[in-house]
Amino acid sequence: xxxxxxDNKTTAAPPSDGLAVLxxxxxxxxxxxxxxxxxxxxxxxxxxxxxYCSNPVELDRGSTELTTDEWKKVLGELAELGVLQIHFSGxxxxxxxxxxxxxxxxxxxxxxxxxxxxxxxxxKDKLSALADAGLSHVQIxxxxxxxxxxxRVAGLKxxxxxxxxxxxxxxxxxxxxxxxxxxxxxxxxQLPNIIQMAVDLDADRLEVANVQYYGWALKNRxxxxxxxxxxxxxxxxxxxxxxxxxxxxxxxxxxPDYYALRPKKCMGGWGRQFFNISPAGKVLxxxxxxxxxxxxxxxxxxxxSIAWIWQNSEAFNRYRGxxxxxxxxxxxxxxxxxxxxxxxxxxxxxxxxxxxxxxxxLSPRHEEIFKQAEREAAAHQDRFIYRNxxxxxxETDDRQDExxxxxxxx
Ligand code: SF4
Ligand code: SF4
Numbered sequence: 576x577x578x579x580x581x582d583n584k585t586t587a588a589p590p591s592d593g594l595a596v597l598x599x600x601x602x603x604x605x606x607x608x609x610x611x612x613x614x615x616x617x618x619x620x621x622x623x624x625x626x627y628c629s630n631p632v633e634l635d636r637g638s639t640e641l642t643t644d645e646w647k648k649v650l651g652e653l654a655e656l657g658v659l660q661i662h663f664s665g666x667x668x669x670x671x672x673x674x675x676x677x678x679x680x681x682x683x684x685x686x687x688x689x690x691x692x693x694x695x696x697x698x699k700d701k702l703s704a705l706a707d708a709g710l711s712h713v714q715i716x717x718x719x720x721x722x723x724x725x726x727r728v729a730g731l732k733x734x735x736x737x738x739x740x741x742x743x744x745x746x747x748x749x750x751x752x753x754x755x756x757x758x759x760x761x762x763x764x765q766l767p768n769i770i771q772m773a774v775d776l777d778a779d780r781l782e783v784a785n786v787q788y789y790g791w792a793l794k795n796r797x798x799x800x801x802x803x804x805x806x807x808x809x810x811x812x813x814x815x816x817x818x819x820x821x822x823x824x825x826x827x828x829x830x831p832d833y834y835a836l837r838p839k840k841c842m843g844g845w846g847r848q849f850f851n852i853s854p855a856g857k858v859l860x861x862x863x864x865x866x867x868x869x870x871x872x873x874x875x876x877x878x879x880s881i882a883w884i885w886q887n888s889e890a891f892n893r894y895r896g897x898x899x900x901x902x903x904x905x906x907x908x909x910x911x912x913x914x915x916x917x918x919x920x921x922x923x924x925x926x927x928x929x930x931x932x933x934x935x936x937l938s939p940r941h942e943e944i945f946k947q948a949e950r951e952a953a954a955h956q957d958r959f960i961y962r963n964x965x966x967x968x969x970e971t972d973d974r975q976d977e978x979x980x981x982x983x984x985x
Pocket of ligand 1: 625
């Protein structure tokens with residue numbers, strides 16, 4: 576039976592409380608507001624090989640990606656539901672030849688669009704065409720503030736210079752710019768310079784994003800894990816910069832899980848405020864959700880509408896709300912504050928996504944992961960496993976030697 580938007584009698588009411596309210600007359604499930612912003616991972620292809628990439632280790636191949644017409648249908652359906660903003664992400668979204676056409680379609684159906692990009696494939700003409708198509712915001716990821724470290728982390732020569740160039744074009748085109756800097760043990764010493772780089776680029780916002788340890792980052796945890804001293808210093812630097820740059824640069828920062836006492840409210844709670852669509856069309860409660868084995872995720876290629884998937888699919892309802900929680904979450908006063916933390920992290924570290932996130936100090940596994948983080952950070956195992964379609968490539972010693980030579984001025 577077809578279960579399209581039209582015959583599901585699902586309607587979108589005006590936004591309230593940050594969410595557009597969905598009303599489905601046939602749904603027995605609790606009603607949840609449709610998110611106002613949705614992440615569209617249009618491809619997993621990417622010229623970079625970041626060792627902390629948030630894409631799943633099993634990447635979607637180009638041949639499985641939604642077609643241009645399928646993405647256009649998705650964009651139209653999202654706009655009808657009351658979604659207001661679409662984040663085009665990846666992999667590298669500009670690896671798709673139709674990215675200008677997709678941005679234009681988003682504009683045509685009334686969606687604001689944000690491009691989350693590594694920037695290295697963009698030309699000035701392509702960026703101008705995206706601006707003409709109605710692109711409303713650009714977010715560029717940076718791997719550091721100077722080429723030797725940044726290009727090594729990205730696994731691509733000349734990447735950093737190219738990113739700086741595209742960031743300047745972005746502002747020349749008067750598009751708002753966010754600098755996204757993913758921080759870890761091997762680049763945290765650059766943070767003051769990264770903050771200054773964001774100011775010099777005239778960015779509106781800087782996201783100081785600590786690595787989240789699942790997928791590729793879990794494979795690389797020993798090479799990325801910061802020391803507790805680094806984290807304390809980072810918090811101090813961020814607080815000072817937030818006060819000093821108020822009104823000039825907004826800085827977002829969250830303490831990394833392994834050194835926190837309570838977990839983050841991951842994705843605002845599973846299936847509450849967020850979903851993303853994978854390159855092959857799976858509708859996911861979080862971009863790492865496919866790392867949880869045993870959960871079946873519905874596709875936009877199925878007979879179900881996106882509204883039905885959001886409200887009724889088993890994967891979204893499995894960890895929604897608080898009813899699924901075991902102790903200590905079940906009787907905890909914070910259960911509706913953090914919703915038990917991150918399901919992907921619980922799965923990665925305990926083998927069961929239904930456990931309390933071990934980032935929480937009340938988890939029986941917390942002490943163990945905290946100690947492990949300390950041990951790994953102290954061991955100085957610095958070699959990366961680069962992210963790629965081959966399942967990962969171990970960094971060669973040559974590359975590390977080259978980096979050391981450059982640092983030594985040779
Ligand atoms: S994190 Fe790096 S490798 Fe992954 S999609 Fe972004 S730029 Fe590409
Ligand atoms: S026990 Fe559960 S609900 Fe309570 S703080 Fe920890 S993760 Fe959050």
